[in-house]
Amino acid sequence: MIITEQKPFEEILEMVKPYKKIAIVGCDTCATLCQTGGEEQVNEMAEKLKDRVVTAFVIETPCDERTCRRDLRKHRKEIEEAEAILVMACGVGAQTVGELSGKVVIPALNTKFLGMTERIGRFYERCRACGDCILYETGGICPLTRCAKGLLNGPCGGQVDGKCEVGGYERDCAWVLIWKRLKEQGRLDLFKKFRPPRDRSYKAQPQELLFR
Numbered sequence: 001m002i003i004t005e006q007k008p009f010e011e012i013l014e015m016v017k018p019y020k021k022i023a024i025v026g027c028d029t030c031a032t033l034c035q036t037g038g039e040e041q042v043n044e045m046a047e048k049l050k051d052r053v054v055t056a057f058v059i060e061t062p063c064d065e066r067t068c069r070r071d072l073r074k075h076r077k078e079i080e081e082a083e084a085i086l087v088m089a090c091g092v093g094a095q096t097v098g099e100l101s102g103k104v105v106i107p108a109l110n111t112k113f114l115g116m117t118e119r120i121g122r123f124y125e126r127c128r129a130c131g132d133c134i135l136y137e138t139g140g141i142c143p144l145t146r147c148a149k150g151l152l153n154g155p156c157g158g159q160v161d162g163k164c165e166v167g168g169y170e171r172d173c174a175w176v177l178i179w180k181r182l183k184e185q186g187r188l189d190l191f192k193k194f195r196p197p198r199d200r201s202y203k204a205q206p207q208e209l210l211f212r
Contacts, residue, residue, distance in 0.1 A: 001116075002030045002090040003123045004037065004109040009048065015106045016049060016086060022106070023075070023082040024049070024056035025097055027089035032058070033117060036109050037088030045088065045108065054078045062093030069100050079103065131207070132198065137190045139181030146174035152195040 016022055024046050031037030039058050046056035055078035059071040072079055079085070084104035087094040091111045098105035113125040128144045134152075135142060144150050148166035155175035158165030162176040182188050 001033060001114070001123075002092070003112045003115040003125070004031055004034050004090050005112055006036045006041070006088075006109055007107070012045075012086070012106070012108055013049075016052065016084065019083040019104070020052055021054050021082050022049065022052050022084050022086050023054055023079055023103075024086045024088065024108075025062065025072075026056075026058040027062050027093050028058045028060045031089050031093075031109065033120070034123070035120065042088055045086065049086075054081050059089070059093070059097075062087070062089045062096055065096055065100065068093075068096050072097070072100055130198070134195070137193060137195075138178045139185060139187070139190075141174060141178045141181060143174050143178065146177070148174075151175065152198070154191070 024042055026032070026037040026039065026042035028038065031041075032039070035041065037058075042056050042058055046053045055075050057071070057075055060067045062068045062071075079101055082103060084106055085097055085101060086106045086108050087097050088108045089097070090109065091107065094105050094107045094109075097103075112123075114127040114129055115123040116126045117123050125145055127142060130144055133142075143152055147155075148164055148171075149156060151174075155173050156165075159173035159176060160169055162173050163169040164171045164173045179188070179191055182191050
């Protein structure tokens with residue numbers, strides 16, 4: 001899921017200041033789970049900005065153009081009346097809302113990372129969306145994300161007793177975790193595999209993926 005956090009209200013207030021009529025749009029998927037843009041948070045924001053809010057609602061998946069268009073259409077009159085839309089979703093959702101509505105988009109959230117959720121309020125970065133996944137070789141543990149230095153060929157000299165020097169030896173060293181996982185799976189030969197520097201030339205920005 002995409003992990004987000006809400007911007008400071010003072011920053012949001014500064015961005016909405018030029019507009020007398022705004023719509024507030026939330027996200028019923030990732031932002032709801034993060035408690036940053038679900039129905040409850042949208043209603044709270046609407047209450048804080050009530051003098052200028054013309055509508056406030058949650059879109060099922062604002063990053064999906066189809067559902068975003070469908071849900072915006074349900075509030076078409078209010079959206080047309082609004083001068084700007086305060087979007088409580090990730091950056092992708094905010095851009096989709098902007099493209100479909102043609103309105104000024106104000107992002108209420110900061111997009112942090114792709115993560116795993118342990119429980120509400122605890123999220124962990126697990127994927128860098130690098131476009132060249134090597135999880136098979138590393139026991140299902142991503143070294144680019146889990147290693148503070150993004151090392152691809154084993155641990156650095158800074159790990160002590162399986163703990164990473166970055167952050168004061170509180171987090172597990174990713175490569176020690178990888179070694180343990182590969183050992184459990186009987187695949188330690190992969191630990192010794194050399195991985196050359198990543199070729200980033202193939203990953204032209206912005207990316208597109210088209211299924212035919």
